[in-house]
Amino acid sequence: MVGEGTPESPLLTTEKGRPLYPEFVDRAVKAELDGYGITGRKSPHVLRHSLATALLDEGADLNAIKEMLGHASLAATEVYTHNSIERLKAQYMNAHPRAKNEDRHD
Numbered sequence: 721m722v723g724e725g726t727p728e729s730p731l732l733t734t735e736k737g738r739p740l741y742p743e744f745v746d747r748a749v750k751a752e753l754d755g756y757g758i759t760g761r762k763s764p765h766v767l768r769h770s771l772a773t774a775l776l777d778e779g780a781d782l783n784a785i786k787e788m789l790g791h792a793s794l795a796a797t798e799v800y801t802h803n804s805i806e807r808l809k810a811q812y813m814n815a816h817p818r819a820k821n822e823d824r825h826d
Contacts, residue, residue: 772797776804 730739745764753762772785786797 769800772800773803773807776800777807 732740734740734744749764749767750762753767768789772789775785775788776782782794782797782801785800786794789797791797
């Protein structure tokens with residue numbers, strides 16, 4: 721029998737002491753995000769993706785994000801750089817006084 725606080729005991733448990741299971745986490749994330757009035761898709765995966773993108777937007781190291789997410793290769797983490805670049809372009813277009821008047825050479 722696994723005792724509380726032993727290396728074999730689960731790190732996270734439900735209120736009843738059961739190890740967390742995917743459906744429990746999914747329901748908990750959706751309920752929490754609903755409580756904040758967040759609309760759109762809500763899931764642990766979307767929350768994970770949003771966190772990684774926000775960290776990258778704030779200048780976090782891509783390798784650090786890779787390690788945090790548990791990706792085996794940097795290529796899997798580089799997906800988040802596309803979102804950050806697109807967000808930066810949109811902010812530029814909305815904020816820079818001449819952005820809308822410049823010729824676009826995409």
